[in-house]
Amino acid sequence: MKDDHNFKKKFGQNFILDFNVIFTTLDLLQLNVHDKVLEIGPGDGRFTDVIIDQVEHLDLVEVDIELADYLAFKYEAYDNLTIHNMDILEYELTEYKDHSYKVFGALPYNISKPIISKFLESDIRPSKMVFITQYEVAEDYAAEAPKATFLSNYAHVFADVELKAKIDKHLFHPQPKVHGGVLEITPRKRPLVDDPERFTKFLKNGFRTPRKKLLNTLSSIYKDINWEDAMKELGLNNKIRAAELTFEDWKKLYTIFS
Structure with a gap:
C-alpha cells in the first residue's frame, strides 16, 4: 500500500x-x-501489479492526481501501460472501436451505477466486465424473478450479469459501512430490444411503485391501454407485482405498449 496516501x-x-x-x-x-x-x-x-505482465496493453483511469503521479513513477519502466488522470465518466472509448477490450475495477460506491451504464449503453461495449460494488447494488443487478429489480431487467437488455462473491467490509481500507460484491458482466453483441432507451423508460415506470400491483401502476401511467385485458391475454395474474415478472414477461408487455 502507498503508506502516505491521503x-x-x-x-x-x-x-x-x-x-x-x-x-x-x-x-x-x-x-x-x-x-x-x-x-x-x-x-x-x-490489481495492476498482478496483471501488467499478462496482457498486451493496460489503460489505467485514475481521477486522483496524487495516485496518478504515484502510478506513473511506479510503472515508468513498462511500455504496455497508459495512465489517464481523469474521471472515468468522461473517458472516451473510441480508442477501442476497432478491437475487443475488457474492463474491471473496484468502483466508487457513489457512482457505480452511472459507470456500469456507461459501458452497457455504449456502442463500443467491452467483451467482459468485472466490478466490485456495494453488495446491495450488486444484488440488485443480479436479481431474478420473483425478486427482480429495475436494475436487473435493465442490465439484462445489454448483458448477462452474475453476482460472484460477497466481500466483507473489513477487507477494505478505509473500512466502508457496507460489504462489497463482485459482479461479472458479459455484454451481448446487440441489445435484446430494438429501442433500449424506450424500453428502459417503460421498465422504470413499471417499477415506480414496486410494492403495488403492476396492473395499478401501469394503468395509472398508460391510461389508454386496458392493462387488465393485456395481462390476461399474456397469462399474467392481475395481482402480480413488478418484481415477479421475468424479463420475457416485460418484453411481452412492452410489445403491447409500443
Missing part, C-alpha cells in the same frame, strides 16, 4: 486488503496476452 472520501477510495479477493476477481476476466484492458480506479496498483 484517502479522499469524495472519490470513494477504499483499497482491497485481501490478495485472495484480488486474484479471484481477476480470474473472472479470463485474461490472455492479447487482451487490451481498462482498469477503473487502480488506486496504488495492487
